[in-house]
Structures are given as structure tokens and as C-alpha cells.
Amino acid sequence: MAVCIAVIAKENYPLYIRSVPTENELKFHYTVHTSLDVVDEKISAMGKALVDQRELYLGLLYPTEDYKVYGYVTNSRVKFVMVVDSSNTALRDNEIRSMFRKLHNSYTDIMCNPFYNPGDRIHSRAFDNMVNSMMMQVC
Amino acid sequence: MEGLTLSEAEQRYYCDLFSYCDTESTKKVASNGRVLELFRAAQLPNDVVMQIMEQCGATRLGYFGRSQFYIALKLVAVAQSGLPLRVESLNTVKDLPLPRFVMTKNEQESRHTALYSSDADNSASYSGVIPPPPGRIQVKKGSVSHDAVQQRTSTDQQESTSPVVSPQQSPPTSPHTWRKHNRHPSGGNNERPLAGPGPFWAPFSEAQPGSSTSSDPIWSGHSPPPHQENWVSFADTPPTSALLAMHPASVQDQTTVRTVASATTTNEIRRQSSSYDDPWKITDEQRQYYVNQFKTIQPDLNGFIPGSAAKEFFTKSKLPILELSHIWELSDFDKDGALTLDEFCAAFHLVVARKNGYDLPQKLPESLMPKLIDLEDSTEVGEQTGEVGYSSSPAEAPPSKSPSMPSLNQTWPELNQSSEQWETFSERSSSSQTLTQFDSNIAPADPDTAIVHPVPIRMTPSKIHMQEMELKRTGSADGYSSSDSYTSDPEQIGGTVTRQRSHSGTSPDNTAPPPPPPRPHPSHSRSSSLDMNRSFSVTPGQQQAGVVAYPPAVPPRPQPSQGAGPHVHRPVDAEGLIAHTSTSPQQIPEQPNFADFSQFEAFAVSGVNKEEDDEIETHSEVLQVEKPPDSASSLRVAKADGRVEDKAPANVPTSAGKGTTPLAPPPKPIRRRLKSEDELRPEAEEHTQKTGVIAAVLASQPSIPRSVGKDKKAIQASIRRNKETNTVLARLNSELQQQLKDVLEERISLEVQLEQLRPFSHL
Numbered sequence: 092m093a094v095c096i097a098v099i100a101k102e103n104y105p106l107y108i109r110s111v112p113t114e115n116e117l118k119f120h121y122t123v124h125t126s127l128d129v130v131d132e133k134i135s136a137m138g139k140a141l142v143d144q145r146e147l148y149l150g151l152l153y154p155t156e157d158y159k160v161y162g163y164v165t166n167s168r169v170k171f172v173m174v175v176d177s178s179n180t181a182l183r184d185n186e187i188r189s190m191f192r193k194l195h196n197s198y199t200d201i202m203c204n205p206f207y208n209p210g211d212r213i214h215s216r217a218f219d220n221m222v223n224s225m226m227m228q229v230c
Numbered sequence: 231m232e233g234l235t236l237s238e239a240e241q242r243y244y245c246d247l248f249s250y251c252d253t254e255s256t257k258k259v260a261s262n263g264r265v266l267e268l269f270r271a272a273q274l275p276n277d278v279v280m281q282i283m284e285q286c287g288a289t290r291l292g293y294f295g296r297s298q299f300y301i302a303l304k305l306v307a308v309a310q311s312g313l314p315l316r317v318e319s320l321n322t323v324k325d326l327p328l329p330r331f332v333m334t335k336n337e338q339e340s341r342h343t344a345l346y347s348s349d350a351d352n353s354a355s356y357s358g359v360i361p362p363p364p365g366r367i368q369v370k371k372g373s374v375s376h377d378a379v380q381q382r383t384s385t386d387q388q389e390s391t392s393p394v395v396s397p398q399q400s401p402p403t404s405p406h407t408w409r410k411h412n413r414h415p416s417g418g419n420n421e422r423p424l425a426g427p428g429p430f431w432a433p434f435s436e437a438q439p440g441s442s443t444s445s446d447p448i449w450s451g452h453s454p455p456p457h458q459e460n461w462v463s464f465a466d467t468p469p470t471s472a473l474l475a476m477h478p479a480s481v482q483d484q485t486t487v488r489t490v491a492s493a494t495t496t497n498e499i500r501r502q503s504s505s506y507d508d509p510w511k512i513t514d515e516q517r518q519y520y521v522n523q524f525k526t527i528q529p530d531l532n533g534f535i536p537g538s539a540a541k542e543f544f545t546k547s548k549l550p551i552l553e554l555s556h557i558w559e560l561s562d563f564d565k566d567g568a569l570t571l572d573e574f575c576a577a578f579h580l581v582v583a584r585k586n587g588y589d590l591p592q593k594l595p596e597s598l599m600p601k602l603i604d605l606e607d608s609t610e611v612g613e614q615t616g617e618v619g620y621s622s623s624p625a626e627a628p629p630s631k632s633p634s635m636p637s638l639n640q641t642w643p644e645l646n647q648s649s650e651q652w653e654t655f656s657e658r659s660s661s662s663q664t665l666t667q668f669d670s671n672i673a674p675a676d677p678d679t680a681i682v683h684p685v686p687i688r689m690t691p692s693k694i695h696m697q698e699m700e701l702k703r704t705g706s707a708d709g710y711s712s713s714d715s716y717t718s719d720p721e722q723i724g725g726t727v728t729r730q731r732s733h734s735g736t737s738p739d740n741t742a743p744p745p746p747p748p749r750p751h752p753s754h755s756r757s758s759s760l761d762m763n764r765s766f767s768v769t770p771g772q773q774q775a776g777v778v779a780y781p782p783a784v785p786p787r788p789q790p791s792q793g794a795g796p797h798v799h800r801p802v803d804a805e806g807l808i809a810h811t812s813t814s815p816q817q818i819p820e821q822p823n824f825a826d827f828s829q830f831e832a833f834a835v836s837g838v839n840k841e842e843d844d845e846i847e848t849h850s851e852v853l854q855v856e857k858p859p860d861s862a863s864s865l866r867v868a869k870a871d872g873r874v875e876d877k878a879p880a881n882v883p884t885s886a887g888k889g890t891t892p893l894a895p896p897p898k899p900i901r902r903r904l905k906s907e908d909e910l911r912p913e914a915e916e917h918t919q920k921t922g923v924i925a926a927v928l929a930s931q932p933s934i935p936r937s938v939g940k941d942k943k944a945i946q947a948s949i950r951r952n953k954e955t956n957t958v959l960a961r962l963n964s965e966l967q968q969q970l971k972d973v974l975e976e977r978i979s980l981e982v983q984l985e986q987l988r989p990f991s992h993l
Contacts, residue, residue, distance in 0.1 A: 185985055199565075200559075200565045203565050203567035204537070204555055204558045204562070204567075205537030205538055205540060205567065206554045215559055216556060216559065216592065217559050
């Protein structure tokens, strides 16, 4: 269960960012922003070689004492950043991958919508529902 | 009063009316004033009304209880249909149209008129006060729509009040409108509709003529007209709140918003009782209009409208992009960026609804679910699912009538996601094919039974299905699996798949069309078993009648007139049998192979008495297929089957050479012999052969003419054989399922390993 999920466009501006509301959302926004540097670093490190699915998943970008940040980049350089609570140790890497896969699928669904202009903010209800399902349920 | 039986639609309608009349919200008594108004609105002569009131017992009681009210309504319907008013007619008259009530005067009506001006024809009750909208229509569109509107209004009045089609929706909707306006003292909703039509109609003059006008005649007159003009123009933006008679969604909104607390419950009841009036159902006229619009963009009705073209088209509706985007999300069911005809109709319908002020649902309503076009053509569920009468808001999607289709529709996204491991993102568009691929993936993974095509087949015997199967047997498996998978419930798929596997595994020689032999037509199965019957003079008349027409002459089994070898005869016999009702000559050749045929016959006999003729039919089909190549094996298989059928498999080995019944003795020894042969074979082959034999048996059965008045023993023998067949097939089924599970587990474990082994190069 993620604490914050963000979709960053190629130009590194956010297309969609959603946090668990109780927390100080600005903190998460800042975290996501700083994680973009790590993402770029990893992307450039990967080289132009194969960009297969596996390498789309960037894995743990950097951990802090409170939470961990995971990254995922698509072929079009759209980045998904997910912040999860560190206390949630049950989250395995596979689960993170599957969550990113779901995000990617929903994102492609949005792309299929002709009324969506790439680069716009994402307002899709289906996407919202999917993200909500992934967010941590904070009472 | 005598008991009153109401149909479901009637029940709902009456409940609605009762709620309407239940002004004091007592839920028990309808206020006399309101009831009298209602009866007056029924346009019946006064004395008839008095008669009705008398007969329903209200005059006795002095008030209209619920039962009295219902009886009165039914009598109104009786009277309106011209039948004499009699209490006995309440329950005896079938298919009575719902009573029609015409609102003639009502200050609510005046509010309604503007509100429902666009719904001129939707409410026959408003015929008297409809002039404004048609006039407007006339102004805007000229003669076309006006004429159509007038025509519609007249036709509407004449039509009975069945809630399905739009013209017929008016009567049911009128109670809604009455109620709605009763309960809403005023408020935005009323004003909105009032204001809506104004601006809505105003820009209509800018309506693009184009193709829209051509379809105007079809549209005008009902809720279509407003939509139509909405669509046509697409130049007007203000979402008009002209209510669509068939969109009580807003009605519900209004009612829930407005109703007094005490009335909320009645509103609930009303909403549920109005389930027959599915808010999101597309009427025929609307559908026709949508189809025409679709054609303007994409002439091929089976083709797609690309996203860009659809975007342009719907942008003309002047809805905000955000809403169009949401509509697209709802309607593009397979998320492929293109709209099929059904998706397009759904999207159009939602656009129309939105333009008329209805809120967009969170989920696609059942009635708008697209048909699975890329699958079987026969799965014409589509929008008709909405007719079932989904209660309450369109946001709910209770699968009622066509569980298979909607549920399958809804499972698509999940299945799609679950199957993502098997597909790359590029394949996501072919979501519908993923299911079929899924099925076919399983098939090759099952080596033992040599399943070629896991074609799910319907569990329930269906003549049509069998014919389809026959036709498609050589067709692609995908077509099979897709059609079948979507025609049957998901849970059936597994069963059907396994079942089909067992059938497809029937003949090892089967390569392309393992297709589950079509369900044997009862007659066929019976007929094939008639051989036995004939020979044994069994088959009591009635029972055997269903089987097949045995040739009246029942040549005793041991009459090898044609003396060809078993194998030789088998195909011949099979052919003869399959081709048409076998004649005695065909029976005769069986004699030498009587072993085989006895199998068939025994099987047929058993099949005669068995309800499940599927196996028989399927086997007969398989038999036909296998005839040429696999005569010998099938023969043996048939024999093995016969052996199996004879008794429980356990019995078979033990009853070597034992005649269980006087009828069975000849086949038995042969079966025993065959059994040994079978045991030598690999299990898969045996399975396939068994099934093939069974099919052969079944195949022979159809052609066997039914005999009349057969012995009980033959029947019993056939029963036995059928039971044995059942057990064999059940065993096969369980084995195959076990294999399937094993393979699936293997796959899962492999995938897990793969995941783990992926280089964690990123960390």
C-alpha cells in the first residue's frame, strides 16, 4: 500500500500526484521531486541498450527512515514514482512491480482515450479508482 | 376479493401508481382523490369507473387499500382493452397491457409540459399539452421532425403500455413524472428542465443538417427528438435538461433530492419498481440513429471508429472535454482507442444523456455494455440486458437476465490484467482475444489427451449450438472458444473446456477440429441407441420415440447379412446411420460387428433414456469426423465405451463374458475383448478412443430409426450404458482437470522463478 503515487511527465512535471491525505502532502511532493534526480540518474546509467520491461522498473530509488521510494519509467520517459511506508515491511518487490504494472496499464488506458492530450493532467476516474485501491487505507 | 396474480411489469407499475396515489405516505391506503384522478385519467366512462370501484371492493371498504388498488388497476386495464369487466377476468386474462392513464389537466402537467416538451411522445398523457415542443421542433427543423412528432404522438397513444420501447414508455413514465412533480414543490430541477428546453431549442436552428436530419423522422416524437436535436446541432452547448423519458436517472436524482423524508422510501420503491424502465436502455429508434451516425464515420458496421474520428465527432456535441473523456472511458470497453458499433452507441447514448442533464454514471450501465462483437455472432446480448429491469440508478449494474454476458464483460478487465503476464502492452488492445488465447494456451499444455483445440462448449445441450458446432467443427478454435467462452458462464467455461477436452481428445486422429462434437440432438442420440433397441425390440414407445426413428423392422442383432468386417462396416454403418435413419440393411451389417453396434445400441438405448444426449451427440459428431480415418480405433473405442457403459467401470472387468441382460449378452463378450485391447493402449488414446467410440456410438444412434415399443430390458441396458459412459467421461474430465491444474502450477512456478531470476540491475 503506497503512501503517495505520482505520475511524472517526460519533462519532469507532474501529471498526477496523489497522497494519503492525512500526511503533510507537501512533504511527499518534495520527496517525489527529489526522487526525480535519482530516476534520471538511473535512466542515464542504463544506457540506450535494451529497454525491456524489466528495466522499466527502477526499483528502490532511495530509502529514508520513514519510507521508501520506488521508481518506474516507461518507454516514453513517463515516470511513476511510488512512496511506501517503511513500516510496511510486508511489501515485497514483486508486489511493487505488480503495482507499477497496474499503474502502467491504467496509464495506457488513459492514453487510448482520444480526448486525453498527452501532457495534460490526468483526470480519469478509472485511474483514480485504481490508484485509490493501491493507496494505504488510512482511517 | 379473489387473489390477484400480477406479472412483474404489472407489479412494478402498480406499485408505482400506488406510491403515486399514496399522498399521505401511508403505504397502505391510496388517497381517494388521487385514485379518482387516476381513474379519470384512464379515460374510461364514469360508469365503468364506478363498476371498477365496486368490483375492487373500495366502495365496500370506503378506501383504496393496496390490494383494492391493484385490482382496480387491473380492471382498468381490462376495461381499456375492451374486455368485459368481471372479477374473474382478473386472473384469467393473460398478457393484459398495462393500464393507460392520460393526464389531461393538472397544474403539475403544466410544469411537466415544458419539462417533457421534448418527450412529446414519451407521455401519451401529455398529448394534449404537447404542442409547444412539436412547434419548436417544427420551427427548428421544419416539417420533417414535426410530422414525425405528430405521427409519433398518435402512434404512441395507440400503443400499449409496455415499458420496453420508447413509444410505449410514456405511460409508465407518466406516473413517474406525476410523482416526481408531486413531491418536488419546486426547485432547481423543475426549473432546470424548464430552462433547458429553451436554450436547448434555441440554438437548434444551427443544427447541422447533414445526416442528422435524414434520421430525424425516425427520431422525432420521442425522447429521441431532443437527443436528436442535441446531437444534430452539436452547436449548442448548454446541456439541456430536457428529460428523457427513459432516463429516470435524473428522475431519481430529483426524487432523492426533493422528496420529503417520508417519501424517500416510496421513492425507493418507485425506483425499484421502475426497473422495467431501464434508464440507460437504448430504444430502437435511438439505436437506429446511432447506427446511422456510425455509418457516416465508418461504413462497415463491424469495423472500428478510430479514436481521432470519434473525438472529432463527439467534440461537436460541445460537451466539456473532461466529460467527453469520461464518457470515452466508460464506453471504450476494450480500451483499444477505437469504438466498435456498440461502444459507439453507448458513447452516443451517454453524450445524449449528459446533454439532457443526466449525470454520467460511474460505471457503464448494463444496457450499454457492448456486445462481444469479435466473438460469436450469436451472442447478441448487448443492450438487451438492460431490459431485464435493473432497478435504481444506472450506476448499478446488477446482472440479472444475462449473467453470462455482463459478467463476462466485467471480467474482461480483470482477466485482461491478470493475463498481462502473458501479453505485452502492445497486445492489450486485443483484450477479447486474450481470453481465447488463454484457453488455447491451456490446450497445448495438456499433452496426454492430445487436445488440439480447447473449445469450450456449452454445458447445456442446445440444438442450435450443436448445429453451430457441426458447422464450425473444422473452424478455428478461437472462434469456438471465444464464442463459447462468452456464451457460457465463466464457471461453465472450465467445465466446458474440460468437457470439450474430453471430446476433443476422442480421436487421436483429430487434428484441426477437435471441436466438441455438437450436442447430440436428443433425437440423434436416441436414434443411435435405437439400433440396440431395434435389435432387441426394446424401447417402449414413448421413451424411444425421443431416441430416433428406428426402422420399424427390428432386425435381430445376429443377422449378418452384409458380412463385412467390423471395421469395414463400422464406417459404413456409421455413415449409414449418420446419414439418415438407418434401415434394416444397415442394421444387418451391424450384426457381424454387432459388438460395435451393440455398443452403440446399448449406448443408444441408454442414451435414449438419458436426458443428457450431449455426449451422445458429441460422440456422434466425433464419430462422423473420425469415421474414415479412425474406424478401427473408434470401433474399439466404441466397444470400450460400450464396455464402460455396460456397468460401472469396475463392473466391466468383472463381468467378462457375462450377460447382464438378455439384451446385452452379445455385446458383452465383444466388449470384454475390446476392453483388453483398450487396456493395451495408452491412456490418452484410450480416452480419445473412448470418446471417439462414444461419439461413434452416438453418431450411429441418430441415424437409427426409432422403434416403437421396445423392451424394458433394452431401456435398462441403455441406461446402464449411459451411466457407464457418464462415469467414463467424468473420469476423463477429472483427469484432464487434474492435468490442467498441474500444468498451471508448473507455469506459475516457472513464472515465479523467472521473476526471481531477473537481474536486479537497478538496485
